[in-house]
Amino acid sequence: MTTELFYLTWAVVLGLVHVMVGAQATTMQFGMSYGLSSRDEKKEPTGIGGRIQRAFANYMQTFPFFAAAVLIAHVLNRHSPATIWGVQLYFWARLAFPFLYAFNVIGVRTVAFLVSMLGIALVLYGLT
Numbered sequence: 516m517t518t519e520l521f522y523l524t525w526a527v528v529l530g531l532v533h534v535m536v537g538a539q540a541t542t543m544q545f546g547m548s549y550g551l552s553s554r555d556e557k558k559e560p561t562g563i564g565g566r567i568q569r570a571f572a573n574y575m576q577t578f579p580f581f582a583a584a585v586l587i588a589h590v591l592n593r594h595s596p597a598t599i600w601g602v603q604l605y606f607w608a609r610l611a612f613p614f615l616y617a618f619n620v621i622g623v624r625t626v627a628f629l630v631s632m633l634g635i636a637l638v639l640y641g642l643t
Contacts, residue, residue: 517594519638522602523585529609530578533571536613540564563617570616574609577631581605584638593642601637604630 516524542550544564560568581602588598608631615624 517589518599519585519588519594519602522606523582526578526581526606526609529606530571530574533567533574533613537564537567537571540567566617566619567613570613573612573616573628577605577609577628577635581631581635581638584635584642588638588642591642595641597637597641601634601639601641603634604637605634608634 538550541558541560541564544560544562545558549558559565585598585602588594608627612624612627612631614620615627
């Protein structure tokens with residue numbers, strides 16, 4: 516397995532953890548009956564639960580681009596220091612982002628987001 520696919524795999528795991536933590540936070544805030552319901556009545560979590568949900572939404576805005584870039588690199592067999600640095604920057608920044616968001620570390624979370632975007636850009640650069 517290439518380094519790029521390794522980090523893509525772990526980025527998928529990170530996304531699944533986001534889903535589980537977000538579901539747990541919603542259940543803790545609104546109760547088990549809401550968590551087990553069809554959720555016809557939409558409730559928006561507040562506080563840390565809301566921040567966890569918004570961090571996941573932010574993750575889902577970047578992940579498809581990351582996955583596509585990594586898969587293109589794999590299909591084209593383009594592996595370089597740029598693609599390796601890119602996947603690492605993306606993964607570690609995305610790992611830090613939900614903690615920074617959940618605990619409302621305003622300036623640093625933006626830096627983490629920008630570093631993850633730089634990671635995607637580096638993977639794309641590595642395709643050239």
